[in-house]
Amino acid sequence: MNPARPVRVANCSGYKSDPAWQMLRQAQSDVDFITGDYLAEMNLAEDAEAYRAGKHDGWEETAWLGLEMSIEELANRKVKVVINGGCLNPAGLAAKVASLVAERSLQLKVAYVTGDDLLSKLGPDLASLGEKLPPHLDSVCPEVKVPDESLQFKNLKSVPLVSANAYLGARAIVAGLRAGADIIICGRVSDASPVIGAAWYWHDWNDSDYDQLAGALVSGHLIECSAYVTGGNFSGFTRYDIEDFYEPGFPIAEIEKDGSCVITKNPNTGGMVTTETVRCQLLYELQGNIYLHSDVKAYLNDVSVTAIGKDRVQVRGTKGAPPPPTTKAACFYQGGYQSQLVLNASGYGTDQKWKLLETQVRRGLKQSGLDRELALLDFQVVGVPETNPRSQLRSTNYCRLFAEASTPEPLMRILNVLKDIALRHFSGFHSSLDMRTAIPRPFLAYYPALYAQEDLEESVVILDPTAKHANGTKANGSHSNNTVIQAGHPPTYEQLERRDNYDSPKQDLSSFGSTQQLRLGDIALARSGDKGSNLNCGIFVNTQKQWKWLQTFLSRECITTLIGEDWREEYHLERVEFPRIFAVHFVVYGILGRGVSGGSRLDCLGKGFADYIRDKVVDVPVNILKD
CATH class of the missing domain: 3.30.300 (GMP Synthetase; Chain A, domain 3)
Incomplete structure (x- = not known):
């Protein structure tokens, strides 16, 4: 550890389906930590149902395979690993890894984080909680109408809970690293927590160094989705040679002591790291100008993104503050059955x-x-x-x-x-040959909740390296000589304040001069995604002249007009600007219904929405098209 230089944190996974060998590729490069995000709400719930039925190990297989093929490289290069691939059974995966370490006579200390599973606290039935039901995630905003389908379960007598997991911060990770852990297996920590924990430990920050922690949160947000910051899901890919995007390399964040970072990737890998790919990922799945985390609140109003070399982009300007007293909890319950039938029609x-x-x-x-x-x-x-x-x-x-x-x-x-x-x-009716989609399938419905941080019992368990750890499906890694370290809680909290929400500047669009009709995507890039019931979308341009027009053009009225027939009056719209990256960002509350696996929209995760908006034909001033 050398806190005088930035810590190099690599990502090896953004979801369970990313190939396991990406961990080995990152382990063979010049990095200090490898982090991986294997979880989304959807696979966490599906795994929980299978795990409790004895049909799943409880951890993600790609996480195990990555560690299995990388373990000797990690030991030789002294690269530490922090991943959330433990899913429902981080203790079991940690025990399996510890057995592998002992089998190969390696000097690696293995640990796991516990405390995210709330099922035993909430009980087996969501409907029986009554007044003890944790409040809905969006209930803190009085203007937001939570979609009716998200609360339908309250009218039922029994609603079996499948899973309930709190999004943990990085405190237990830091405690484990300070205790000498080399590999830390987590369950439902937040996507960015492994990166925050790595930087926090490396630079030996205090838990009140909020600007630094907020910067690390943004670093984690930028690399948590693997290739999303190096060319995957990039709306500007049509402007480049398509071969650049066949196999984008996975990212690395170089995090400085002040919390700022440089996003890069290994040389001789595909894709690219540019101010455009970084801004796309920065705007992804935000809910306004305040990014919430269990350890810190990050204010993004003044964030800047600057190219400082080939595949090297610096991100600065994030400000931090104490975290809120609550964290997000993802609750899934048996929602019933769904079916879909696809019927076709020819033209006229x-x-x-x-x-x-x-x-x-x-x-x-x-x-x-x-x-x-x-x-x-x-x-x-x-x-x-x-x-x-x-x-x-x-x-x-x-x-x-x-x-x-x-x-x-x-x-x-x-x-x-x-x-x-x-x-x-x-006339012209025809159906698809495969009618299996019409067969009803059970689905898991999503209830995002707020859970009090003070009620969390978060800890890290350092496995005894001299013990023999079971490898069974239900292995828990328990042993009398294991070391259990309580993570504690943040030293102080700040209540959630209202996020910024304002309209565009009052300026006549005709003042920008003569126009020509173009698709918005001809001048602007964008990224969209989901947060439960809510859809977010960030749209940005590349020059100051274009920005002055975009921030005026993308008014609240304009955004609802662009949404078109999908807009409903019961939705709530938040709009905010990020002037240093030339971006307008908005959130549409309620448009995704229950969200995740319980959503009825074809684009249930909102990922296609940005390019729908970019496909709209708009009047663009001619003079902003010139360099």
Whole structure:
């Protein structure tokens, strides 16, 4: 450890599906730490259900495989690892890794973090909590109407909880590193916590060094999604050679003692690190100008992004403050059953065709009494047939008939209604050959909650290197000589304040001069994503002249107009600007319904929304197109 220089923290995973060998590639490079994020709300819940049924080890397989193939390189190069791939069973994965370390006679100390699993505290049934139910994540904002479907479970007698996990900070990670741990296996720590913990330990910060911790939080946010900052999910990829994006390299954050960082990647890997890829990831899955974490609040108003070399981008200007007294908790419960049926139509008159089909289906459901048994029935028309089409596929769009019910039987009976109109369908009707999507499937519904930090019992367990650790599915790594270190709690909290929310400057758009019609994406890049029920989108340009127009153009009224038919009056809109990176960012509360696996939207995670907005034709001043 040399706190006089920046700590080099590499990412090896942004989700469980990232290949395990990326850990080995990072271990073979010049880094001090390897961190990995293997969890999303969706796979955490799915793993929980399978784990408790004895059908899953409780940890992510790619996390184990990465450690298995990298373990000797880690020992030889003295690279430390902090990952959340332990998922539901970090103790079990830690025990398996400790056995591997002993088997190969390596000098590595293994630890795991515990305290995120709230299921034993909340109990097995969400409905039985009554007034003890943790408040919804968005309940602190009085203008936000939590979607009705997110609270439907309150009317039910029994709602079996599948999982409930708090998003832990970096305190236990730091304690483990200070106790000499080389590999720390975490469960549901926040995505950025492994990076924060690495920088916190390396630079020996205090837990009240809020500016530094906030900078590390942003560093973690930038590299937590692996290739998302090096060319993956990059809206500007069409401006470059497509070969640059076949296999983007994974990122490295060089974090300075003051919390600022340089984002880079290993040489001779694909992709790129530019101010554009970094700004895209910076704006991803934010909720306004304050980024919340269990250890710190990060204020992003003055954040700057500057290129300082090839594939080297410096990020500065983040300010910190004490964390809020609550942290996020992800609760999943058995939501019932879902089905979807994809029906196709060829070109001519498709608007009338889908109107006829919906009327016929709803009429048949009502006649059979089935309409009262469905919790949701949605007809989503996807795509617009090409004018004067060059092929039949270009002349085709489809209707996604999406339904939910508490039991599978009503969903199966929808097929009977369709059979009744089998030869009374519209002209050009055809269905897909594979009808398996119409078979009802159970789904897990998401309830994001606020949980008091003072009620968390977070600790790190250092495994006894002399003990033999079991490798079984339910292994817990327990041993009398293990060292348990309590993480404690932040020294102080600050109540959540209202995030910035304001409209564009009052300026007549005609003052920018003559215009020409372009798609917004011809001048602006963007990134969008989800936070439960809410969708966020950041849009940015590259020059000061373009910025003056963009911040004026993207008013609150303009944004709702661009959203188009997807906008509803019950949604709440927050709008904020980041002037030093030429970006406007907005959050639409409620548009994703329950969110995650319980959402009914085709784009249930909001990732396609940014390019939908960029596809809109707008009037762009001619003079801002010139250099």
